[in-house]
Amino acid sequence: MSSLATATARIVRLRLSDFRSYHQAEIRAGKGPVVLLGPNGAGKTNLLEAISLLAPGRGLRRASLDQFAARGPQGVAASGWAVAAMVEGAYGEVTLGTGVEADGEARTRRSRIDGEPAGSAAAFAAHVRVVWLTPDMDGLFLGPPSERRRFLDRLVLAVDAEHGARVNALERALRARNRLLEDLSTDPRYLDAVEQELAALAIAVAAARMETVRRLAAGIAQGRDEGGDDTSPFPWATVALEGEVERALAREPATLVEDQYRLALRAARPRDRAAGRTLEGPHLTDLLVGHGPKSIPAGQGSTGEQKALLIGLALAHARLVTEMTGIAPVMLLDDVVAYLDPERRAALFAALDALGGQVWMTGADPSAFAALSGRAERFAVTSGHVERFTAD
Ligand SMILES: Nc1ncnc2c1ncn2[C@@H]1O[C@H](COP(=O)(O)OP(=O)(O)OP(=O)(O)O)[C@@H](O)[C@H]1O
Numbered sequence: 001m002s003s004l005a006t007a008t009a010r011i012v013r014l015r016l017s018d019f020r021s022y023h024q025a026e027i028r029a030g031k032g033p034v035v036l037l038g039p040n041g042a043g044k045t046n047l048l049e050a051i052s053l054l055a056p057g058r059g060l061r062r063a064s065l066d067q068f069a070a071r072g073p074q075g076v077a078a079s080g081w082a083v084a085a086m087v088e089g090a091y092g093e094v095t096l097g098t099g100v101e102a103d104g105e106a107r108t109r110r111s112r113i114d115g116e117p118a119g120s121a122a123a124f125a126a127h128v129r130v131v132w133l134t135p136d137m138d139g140l141f142l143g144p145p146s147e148r149r150r151f152l153d154r155l156v157l158a159v160d161a162e163h164g165a166r167v168n169a170l171e172r173a174l175r176a177r178n179r180l181l182e183d184l185s186t187d188p189r190y191l192d193a194v195e196q197e198l199a200a201l202a203i204a205v206a207a208a209r210m211e212t213v214r215r216l217a218a219g220i221a222q223g224r225d226e227g228g229d230d231t232s233p234f235p236w237a238t239v240a241l242e243g244e245v246e247r248a249l250a251r252e253p254a255t256l257v258e259d260q261y262r263l264a265l266r267a268a269r270p271r272d273r274a275a276g277r278t279l280e281g282p283h284l285t286d287l288l289v290g291h292g293p294k295s296i297p298a299g300q301g302s303t304g305e306q307k308a309l310l311i312g313l314a315l316a317h318a319r320l321v322t323e324m325t326g327i328a329p330v331m332l333l334d335d336v337v338a339y340l341d342p343e344r345r346a347a348l349f350a351a352l353d354a355l356g357g358q359v360w361m362t363g364a365d366p367s368a369f370a371a372l373s374g375r376a377e378r379f380a381v382t383s384g385h386v387e388r389f390t391a392d
Contacts, residue, residue, distance in 0.1 A: 007089070007090045007326055007327045007328070008089070008327065008328050008356055008357055008358065009087050009088070009089035009090065009127060009128040009129070009327050009328075009329075009330065009357075009358070010029065010031070010087065010088050010089070010330070010358040011029060011051065011054075011085045011086070011087055011128070011330060011358060011360075012028065012029055012030075012086050012087070012088045012093070013026065013027070013028050013029070013085065013086040014026065014027045014029070014047070014050065014051065014083075014084075014085050014086075015082075015083070015084045015085075016047075016050050016081075016082070016083055017080075017081060017082040017083075017084075017099070018069060018070040018078035018080065018081040018082070018102075019046070019050055019068055019069075019070060019081045019082065019083055019099075020043065020046035020049065020050075020068060020070060021043040021046050021070065021383060021384050022043065022046065022070060022384055022385075022386075023070060023384060025047075025384075025385065025386050026386075027047070027379060027386055029358070029377050030377050032372070032375040032376050032377050033349075033352065033358070033359040033360075033361060033372060033375065033376050033377070034358070034359065034360045034361070034376070034377045034379070035361050035362075035363065035366075035369045035372070035376045035377065035378045035379070035389075036048075036360065036361070036362045036363075036379050036381050036386075037362075037363060037364070037365075037366050037369075037378060037379065037380055037381065037389050038362075038364065038380060038381030038382055039364055039382075040364060041383075042381045042382055042383060043381050043382075043383060043384065043386075044334070044362035044363075044381050045060075045061075045134070045334050045335075045362065047360075047362075047381065047386065048060060048132065048134075048332040048334050048360055048362060049061055049063070050083040051083075051085065051130060051330065051332055051360060052130055052132055052332060053083050053098050053121060054083075054085055054087075054096055054098070054121060054124050054128055054130055054330075055121065055124070055125075055129065055130040055157070055158065056120065056121050056122040056124075056125065056157055056161050056164045057121070057154070057157060057164055060132050060134055060136075060332065060334070061136075062150075065100065065107065065108075065109055066107075068081050068099075068100070069081045069100065078102070079102045079103050080099060080100045080101050080102030080103065081099050081100055082097060082098070082099030082100075083097065083098055083099055084096070084097040084098075085097075085128075087127050087128050089127050089128060089327065090127075090326075090327060091126075091127065094113060094114055094127050095112075095113070095114050095115070096111070096112070096113055096124045096127060096128065097111065097112040097113075097115075098110070098111040098112075098121050098124075109121075111123065111124070113127070122161040122162070122164065122165070125161035125325075128327070128329075128330060129158055129159075129321050129325055129327060129329040129330070130158070130329055130330045130331075130332065131158055131314060131317055131318050131321060131329045131330070131331050131332070132314075132331070132332035132333070132334065133310065133311065133314045133331075133332070133333050133334065133336055134332075134334040134335070135334060135335050137151065137310055138303075138306070138307060138310070140289075140306075140310060141289060141297075141298035141299040141301075141306050141309075141310075142299045142306075145284070145285070145286035145287075148286055148287040148289075149283075149285060149286070149287065151287065152209055152212075152213070152241075152285075152287040153167055153209070155212055155213075155216065155317055156208050156209055156212040158317065158321050158329065159212060159215075159320060159321055159324045159325065160208055160212070163205075163208050166201065166204050166205050166208065167205055169201050170198070170201040170202060170205050170282070170283060171283070173194060173197050173198040173201055174198060174277075174278050174281075174283055176194050176198075177191065177194045177195060177198055177265070177272075177278060178272070178276065178277055178278060180194060181269060181272055181273040182273070182276070191266075191269065192266070195262055195265040195266060196262055198262075198265065198278075198281075199258045199259075199261045199262035199265065200258060202245060202258075202261055202281050202282050202283075203245065203249070203254050203257055203258045203261065205282050206241075206243065206245045206246050206249055206282040206285070207249060207254060209241060209246070209282070209285070210241060210246055210249060210250070212320075213239050213240065213241055213287070215320055215323075215324070216239055216316060216317060216320050217238070217239050217240075219316055219319055219320050219323065220236050220237060220238075220239070220292075220316050223236065223316065223319070224236055224292075232312075232347070233308060233343065233344040233347040233348075234308050234309070234311045234312030234315060234344075234347065234348070234351070235291055235292055235293050235294070235305070235308060235309055235312055236292040236293065236312060236316075237289050237290060237291070237292055237298065237309055237312055237313050237316070238288075238289065238290035238291075238292050239287065239288070239289055239290075239313075240287075240288045240290075241285055241286070241287060241288070242285065242286040242287075242288050243281075243282055243284065243285030243286065244280055244281075245257060245261055245281060245282050245285070246282070246285060248260060248261075261280075261281065264280060265278070265280075265281075268280060289309070289313065291305060291309055307339060308344070311336065311348065314331075315351050315352075315355070318331055318355050318357065319355065322355065322356075322357070327357075328355055328356045328357030328358075329357050330357055330358045330359075330360065331352065331355070331357055331358070331359045331360070332359075332360050333359065333360070333361045333362070334361075334362050335362055335363065336348070336361065337361055337363050337368045337369065338363045338364065338365060338368045342371070345368065345371055346371055349371055349372060366378070366389070
């Protein structure tokens, strides 16, 4: 894409303390792609997960806070944990830290920028953006819409750090409405108030998702215009949203759609009370992905085609993040390379080079990264330890 900015944000040092399988670990990375090598269960994904906590949210496994603290041999968890990354970026060097303080009074996650308290990891977005692809995503196109919604919200979050707060507020408002509906003695005015807030949040969430999907689709179209052809190893995708509110927003002004949705909620109270949940709204939206060259829904492609499509989508997303933020994101590719044939591997490495951001990849077999020859920074990961990979 011609408009790609050249700024990058690289993690030059990553430090973990009592995080997952690590008591203390440090990685110093240079300019090349980082390759983490080790057998299954060695702790490679744990390292990527630590980096993913530099992005807003709960990281690439969507783990709860108590899962991060390292458990000792007796299963006793450390009282705190920390991830700290020195990032070399547009504003020079900055240290981003996140974790739970040991023996801290409240067991809440705190974030710091150069030692100063930051609101949350969302504040890191000015310094670094992180995009990831993990084996968990393999079933994305065949799985339930909730998984694609989560994937979609991550896409949005990478370009709009406030999106997470918006989605959480929407979920809270939905829970509040469902609770009020359950109680037959609820004063309808309470419901009016909750539904008003719910409608405003729903429209904000839907609009943010639509904007990201529109930009993503435009970026994919531009990539095709600039020479991406239908025989590319990572096929271009069609992306669209399927939902009532989105359909209305495509036609009508947001204020009108908000009113309509609020009235629809009011009219649907008996139905939703009987169902025990709210049966209409962007909390049920689906992300429809298609295999562009084949003109079929993504889920109808072969396993390999779905994987290739997902990689193509991740690359398109990383380009979008670069275009919108001016900084190429750090890309985390967990167990992606080993499954590709040599031609696709080479194509992936070339696409990552073109993106220009820092890449962290994992694999069990060093030969899968041979095409990177001397450029990659390789580390051997064993249970609880990371060191430079030396065996050749
Ligand atoms: N809180 C924790 N404390 C201690 N160990 C943990 C904790 N959470 C996970 N582990 C351990 O980390 C290991 C898993 O690490 P990880 O998922 O990073 O492996 P991996 O190298 O990516 O493996 P694979 O190649 O199979 O994907 C497991 O042995 C698991 O028991």
